[in-house]
Amino acid sequence: MGLPPLALYIHWPFCAKKCPYCDYNSYAVGWHAKEAALWAKAYIRALETLVRDYPHHRLDTVFFGGGTPSQMPLSVLESLLSAIHDVFPARADAVEMTLEANPRDISKGLLQSYYDLGINRISLGVQSFDDDELMFLGRDHNAKVARDALDAVTTVFDRYSIDLMYGLPHHTTALWQGRLEEALSLGTRHLSLYQLTIEPETGFYRPFQRGDYKLPENSVLADLFNTTHELCADRGLVGYEISSFAVSGQECRHNLHYWHYNSYFGIGPGSHGRVHHNGQTHALASMKNPAAWREGILNERIGVVEKIPLTPSEAALERLYMGLRLREGLNRSVFQDLQNGGHIDLAAYQALCAQGLMAEGGETVFLTEKGRLRLDGVVVDLLKA
Ligand SMILES: C[S@@+](CC[C@H](N)C(=O)[O-])C[C@H]1O[C@@H](n2cnc3c(N)ncnc32)[C@H](O)[C@@H]1O
């Protein structure tokens, strides 16, 4: 049997500015150019430590996320990619290597450098092609910058995705439909479409709490979700996951590893990982503060990366939650294993099928369109208390 596949997530926590909706581990503080070598050393050491603790994987995907990885110094990216090739000898083009980029950072020259270093997929954080919406979202680019960045990406890369947000306060179905039509007309073959959520401790939290802005009613949000899936399907982009749409073959292989609950390493401040190891699942969690993480890794301090063994029911919940995000759902044998392990409430499952929220077919068990609107509630119902 071959080695199990591994996805590698690398978190770069710095951004040019902090967006008011964002609760990712990202900071609008610069790194100093003279510290680039230290960052590179810390990432490489974090990687080598995980490879030592959890050997025997075949690297399948790498994802540079953030934060804003397009703000990562090229010297750090280059050293890290070279270390990745050293510890995981594989044909470079066999590994999917995605980098998240912000439109403001993009130039053809930078994209060519990424390509030359082995990056073969770009995820572009467009968010909207409308100037007013971009202003509301506190972004540092306008629609023209987004279009120009997308143009540049398409000249260098075959595989790319754009992120857009919907469910903004003024969004009606007709307005969002127009926005989505416009994005689809640009020929993108992968879209990540996220409904705006208001998270505690973000810039948006208080204004929304105060009622300065209101999210669309739940019935409108459901309509926006359904319209999104229908319109994309109409243009050949299947909603293969709750927020992800692709022409066949363009799916993000890296994210599929998360949803299939395969092993993945996370390196960088605040990154997470999951590793299936000796019959157990370990959750990896790294210290969030960038400076503390870097110093901790470089000085080999204990506790910078926690490795927490999950109980079988914790792992079952995660496997179920991740798998049911996918249109294809969970493999029937995986569902059966969860059932045999005593994690699934069979009566609840039958009731969910009878209500038209879940179904089975072929080799899988999945959420119906109606069920996908209620993922969290369905998972809670399914799990044995
Ligand atoms: C890790 S973030 C950052 C990527 C990149 N730094 C950027 O901003 O373009 C990935 C995506 O999550 C989405 N996102 C972040 N916070 C969100 C929120 N509160 N509601 C909905 N989508 C959100 C955005 O579309 C963003 O592009």
Ligand code: SF4
């Ligand atoms: S959305 Fe992206 S650019 Fe904005 S703060 Fe979050 S990670 Fe940074």
